[in-house]
Amino acid sequence: MPTMSSARRSQWPVWLCWLAMVLDGFDLVVLGTVIPTLIKTGELGFDAVGATFAATISLVGVGLGALFIAPLSDNFGRRKLLIACVAGFSLFTIGVAFAPNVAVFSLLRLLAGLGLGACLPAALAYMNDYAPAGSAGKSTTRTMTGYHVGAVATALLAIFIVPNWRLMFIIGGVAGLVLLPFLWVKLPESLPEAAPTQAAESKTGESKEGEPTAGGSAKAAAAVEHSAGTKQKTGFRDLLQKPYPLVAVGIGIASFMGLLLVYGLNTWLPQLMAAAGYPVSTGLTLLLVLNVGAVAGLFLAGILADKHGTKKIVLLWFGLSAVLLAILSVKIQNEFLLNAAVFVTGVFVFSSQVLVYAWVSQLFPARLRGTALGFAAGVGRLGAIVGPAVTGTLVAANIAYPAGFYVFAAAGLLAVAALFLVPHEVKAADTSVPTRH
Numbered sequence: 001m002p003t004m005s006s007a008r009r010s011q012w013p014v015w016l017c018w019l020a021m022v023l024d025g026f027d028l029v030v031l032g033t034v035i036p037t038l039i040k041t042g043e044l045g046f047d048a049v050g051a052t053f054a055a056t057i058s059l060v061g062v063g064l065g066a067l068f069i070a071p072l073s074d075n076f077g078r079r080k081l082l083i084a085c086v087a088g089f090s091l092f093t094i095g096v097a098f099a100p101n102v103a104v105f106s107l108l109r110l111l112a113g114l115g116l117g118a119c120l121p122a123a124l125a126y127m128n129d130y131a132p133a134g135s136a137g138k139s140t141t142r143t144m145t146g147y148h149v150g151a152v153a154t155a156l157l158a159i160f161i162v163p164n165w166r167l168m169f170i171i172g173g174v175a176g177l178v179l180l181p182f183l184w185v186k187l188p189e190s191l192p193e194a195a196p197t198q199a200a201e202s203k204t205g206e207s208k209e210g211e212p213t214a215g216g217s218a219k220a221a222a223a224v225e226h227s228a229g230t231k232q233k234t235g236f237r238d239l240l241q242k243p244y245p246l247v248a249v250g251i252g253i254a255s256f257m258g259l260l261l262v263y264g265l266n267t268w269l270p271q272l273m274a275a276a277g278y279p280v281s282t283g284l285t286l287l288l289v290l291n292v293g294a295v296a297g298l299f300l301a302g303i304l305a306d307k308h309g310t311k312k313i314v315l316l317w318f319g320l321s322a323v324l325l326a327i328l329s330v331k332i333q334n335e336f337l338l339n340a341a342v343f344v345t346g347v348f349v350f351s352s353q354v355l356v357y358a359w360v361s362q363l364f365p366a367r368l369r370g371t372a373l374g375f376a377a378g379v380g381r382l383g384a385i386v387g388p389a390v391t392g393t394l395v396a397a398n399i400a401y402p403a404g405f406y407v408f409a410a411a412g413l414l415a416v417a418a419l420f421l422v423p424h425e426v427k428a429a430d431t432s433v434p435t436r437h
Contacts, residue, residue, distance in 0.1 A: 012186040013130050017123040018146040019179055020082060023089065025150020026172045027062070027116050028266075031055055031109070033158035034165035041163075050102040056385060057106045061113020063381030069118035070125075070374030074367060078126040079189045081118060081370075086183060088115035090176030097166040097173075117381065120147075121357075121373035128361035128369060140358035141302030141351060148295050148350070152288075239368070239375060246421065248375060251360055253418035254318070255380035257411040258353030261321065264387030264408060265290065265349065268395065275401035276331055278338075286342045293346025301351035305358060314355040315416055321348040322412030329402035329409075352415070353380065363422070387411075 031054065038046040046054075065085070073081040092112035099105035127139045154172075161167050239248045269287050278286075305313040324345040332338040356376060364372040390407060394400040 010186070010188075012182075013126065013188065014143075016179070016183055016187050017082075017127050017143050020086060020119050020123045021143055021146030022150035022153070023086065023172070023176055023179070024116060024120055025147040025152075026154045026175070027058075027089075027093075027113070028147070029151045029154050030158075030168055030172060031058060032267075033155060033162055034168055037163040037165050043165075044099060044105055045102050050106075054102065054106045054109055058109040058113050059381055059385045061110035062117035063113075063378050063385075065114040065117025065119075065378075066121055066374045066381060067117075067378030068374075069114060070121040070377065071371035072118075073122045073125055073370035073374075077189050078122050078129065078370065079183070079187050081122045082126065082187065083180065083183050085115040085118045085122065086176050087180055088112070089119070090173045090180070092173075093169050093176065094173030097169040117377070118374065121377045122370060124357050124361065125370040125373050128358075129366060138302035138306055140361060141298040141305075141354050144354045144357070145295055145298050148291055148298075152291060239372065243423075244364070244368075247363055247423070248372070250418045250422035251356060251363075251372075251376050252379040254314075254356050254415040255353065255376040256383035256386075257415040257418075258318075258356055258383065259380035260383035260387035260390075260411050261325075261349050261408055262353055262387075263384040264391045264404075267388040268391040268400070268404065271395055272391075272400055272404045275395070275398075275404075282335075282338075286339065289339050289342050290346035291350075293343040294350035296343075297347035297349075297351035298354060300347065301355055302358070305355060310355060310359040310362060311419070311422070314352060314359055315419055317348050317352040317355055318412045318415040318419065321345070321352050322409040322416070324348060325405050325412060326409040329405035349412075352412070356380075356419075359419075359422075 035046075035051045035055070038044065039048060039051055044050075069081070069085065089112050092108050092115070096105060096108045096112065099108055124140055124143060127143050130139075154168075157171070158168060161171075239245070266287070269290060273282060273286055301313060301317060324341065328341060328345065332341060357373060360372050360376050361369055391400065391404050394404050394407070
């Protein structure tokens, strides 16, 4: 596949990466939609313990995929990895529908998670390779709207399909298989080596009208092929090289806290509200309001990050998240004010984590972008496991309200402290990467 041209950018990669995030959103909620049926019927031998194990091992698979598979995109290219990961996720997800017992069900969820875990950082790295300079914030946040759209669409689909839980997994897997040929045909390769090639194109290989000439295209292809052959392989060891360790630690802590908030709230917000004395129906409605606020927040955060600098906005976003979560510990009697408070909380909480991804894309050079995003997403998935577990412990101890909101507020403040220590720009021996460009 030809490397992307700077002269004209197709919308195909934008939509294809967005659809890859829709698959991630499907995986976020699909297990939650079928677990009640599996426990109630006891099918495959499921009980509460088996369901907890399946849910946990799924998140472990996603985390391992982000940590150990996503970095391969820096060595072999984003396109190849995205195609392979979507294919793996789709096949193993269809396999879940035919699992004979809890053990096989959980194993297939683990294997599907490996592929899906690498999709998110690879897709975000691709979009930041592909996006025009100065638009990393908008590119990242808008791509991540697919995550929430996928989650909402899957929840709505479950209303019509469950208790036929097998069909839920078949539909998710088939959706990934349908996406594959479009990825193969319409997604150009995005390699870090493309940047100097495009610069050379603009000087020697384009006509005055901006159309690439035949000679320029041939030289560009040869340059990419040569640089790809001589490229040094990258990995997590590069994050241990000066000046990256401090950056990696700060980003890792913030990502951990960010996904702790995302998964903790999505899992336990209705129960927290019930513990506060609100009706159960109110808690479910507030969960929807929270996610609607998340989509609005993603658009707003991306625009402001590109305009004012990602570090300023991500610090502000996590700080406001902490304040608003603390406010929710106070019971609000007025229904309109309650919905407004939860909506605004959703605006800041969910996009805070996505801004971390956007900042990672700006702090690290292109050759390390996939590795750094994989690290951030992988460490964050640990927070995704810890968040629901900690909140569940508080629920079991009957202290979830208001203690749960205090825990969430503290997580936001810890993210602020960690990101505050990250420098505005990273200066390596061969590059200086400002956080705003």
